[in-house]
Amino acid sequence: MDPRRLDDLARSMATGMRRRTALIMLMGIAAGSLLGRLSPYLVGRAAAQACSQDIPTAASLQAARTALAGGATDVALSPGGCVRYRRWSTSTPVGAWANRELISYGGQTITEWNHNVVSATPPHSPFPPPPFFFIVSTGTRDGNLDGFAEWQATIQRVIPLSTIAGPLRTAIEITEYDPNSRLPVRRWTKTYPGDGTVHVKLEEGAGSLQVISEYDRLAVVENNEPAPATLNGHGVVAVQATSPVSIPCPAGLETEVRNLLPFAGGNGGGCLHSLGFIAEAAVLAQNSLRNFTLGCAKGSTGWQAQIDTASADDPLRAIELKINLDSWADPSRRETILFHELLHTVFADEHAAPLEGSSKGDDARWREFDRIGSCNSLCYNPNATKCECATCFGKKICDAPCDSLKGCYSTQRGGFCPCKDEARKLPERWYASFTECVTECPKGTKCFGVQCIQEENACK
Numbered sequence: 001m002d003p004r005r006l007d008d009l010a011r012s013m014a015t016g017m018r019r020r021t022a023l024i025m026l027m028g029i030a031a032g033s034l035l036g037r038l039s040p041y042l043v044g045r046a047a048a049q050a051c052s053q054d055i056p057t058a059a060s061l062q063a064a065r066t067a068l069a070g071g072a073t074d075v076a077l078s079p080g081g082c083v084r085y086r087r088w089s090t091s092t093p094v095g096a097w098a099n100r101e102l103i104s105y106g107g108q109t110i111t112e113w114n115h116n117v118v119s120a121t122p123p124h125s126p127f128p129p130p131p132f133f134f135i136v137s138t139g140t141r142d143g144n145l146d147g148f149a150e151w152q153a154t155i156q157r158v159i160p161l162s163t164i165a166g167p168l169r170t171a172i173e174i175t176e177y178d179p180n181s182r183l184p185v186r187r188w189t190k191t192y193p194g195d196g197t198v199h200v201k202l203e204e205g206a207g208s209l210q211v212i213s214e215y216d217r218l219a220v221v222e223n224n225e226p227a228p229a230t231l232n233g234h235g236v237v238a239v240q241a242t243s244p245v246s247i248p249c250p251a252g253l254e255t256e257v258r259n260l261l262p263f264a265g266g267n268g269g270g271c272l273h274s275l276g277f278i279a280e281a282a283v284l285a286q287n288s289l290r291n292f293t294l295g296c297a298k299g300s301t302g303w304q305a306q307i308d309t310a311s312a313d314d315p316l317r318a319i320e321l322k323i324n325l326d327s328w329a330d331p332s333r334r335e336t337i338l339f340h341e342l343l344h345t346v347f348a349d350e351h352a353a354p355l356e357g358s359s360k361g362d363d364a365r366w367r368e369f370d371r372i373g374s375c376n377s378l379c380y381n382p383n384a385t386k387c388e389c390a391t392c393f394g395k396k397i398c399d400a401p402c403d404s405l406k407g408c409y410s411t412q413r414g415g416f417c418p419c420k421d422e423a424r425k426l427p428e429r430w431y432a433s434f435t436e437c438v439t440e441c442p443k444g445t446k447c448f449g450v451q452c453i454q455e456e457n458a459c460k
């Protein structure tokens, strides 16, 4: 069992080692020992200041879920109601569901989804026009509450029969924009040809995007589609009984996960809010209330839990979650495992494939370079380090607020070898030591003349 690999669904999506600037404004007032040390550095904006202490909690999320299950359409996600979730329902040719969803903070829209039935064939669709119906969802997220959505998504689905159950997804396109220049900087396009695979394309750049990677893989959800009890419903955790789940989930696990999710969303999400990731915390909190499907595994899977981000990105779906029961055996780990998985639903960062080679036997070093692992640690590990802070915030370790934390696990600077050695079947990879990188990197037959890139954190 390799505890550092909490999941690996997107391990193949190598995006290189970069410290990306978080698309957030730092605001909020912190509580708790670690957050207390960070709080003086969190600056607020006037509109949000009044709400800065109204942070989602486990209790407020439990109450929201109960209200939604009872048919409420406008619920507070935080105790004082600053963070809210609203939904509007409609009747369509293929059934009724919430066709508009909104998460707001202090009256400002953080994220909005519109789900519309259309009869014209959208682009990317391998399916013909009606009698098929299509549901096209458009989503936006404004992380820094400046009125410009730095995250924009379009999801297309086809409904082959005149039923709303199990619409098939045909394409997801997510674009991230630079909050300052407002130019596109990253775009994921996933197209589903309907044969159980997904074609993934990642483009990056500043304004004009270039293809960084492109590949096909198994479409986890589409291969094993459970019809959710209701589209964009709340609070149902259903066990998924078939492949690729390796063993049946034990009795009671659904209830346990269902009960724990608001704690991960409230405690972990509340921490995220206090760190200044207000939009992410709000979306994470709402995600913790959504429908889930649950699968189970045991033994040396290489992960503690897995979440399918493609299902999480789509609010009309249940979020697909898998748990390795060996990791779940320790009750003190359960909430942090769920929080880690929920973090994947709000940060686009995947676990970077180049880290895999360097991570062998060094959990702490891996965590300090991995954004999800670092943010997870800041919220659940009282001994979080400057390096974890730097990775989570996209800052340097000598920058506030990170400079007030414990020293990095290693003072060494690492190196990134940008050569993908196809001949030796070696991916581009990260080395914990720059010296080792310099020695190893140019060795591959295809890597002649390739230079290592030294870890950019100058404060080490």
Ligand SMILES: [Zn+2]
Pocket: 006, 007, 008, 340, 341, 344, 351, 372
């Ligand atoms: Zn993970």
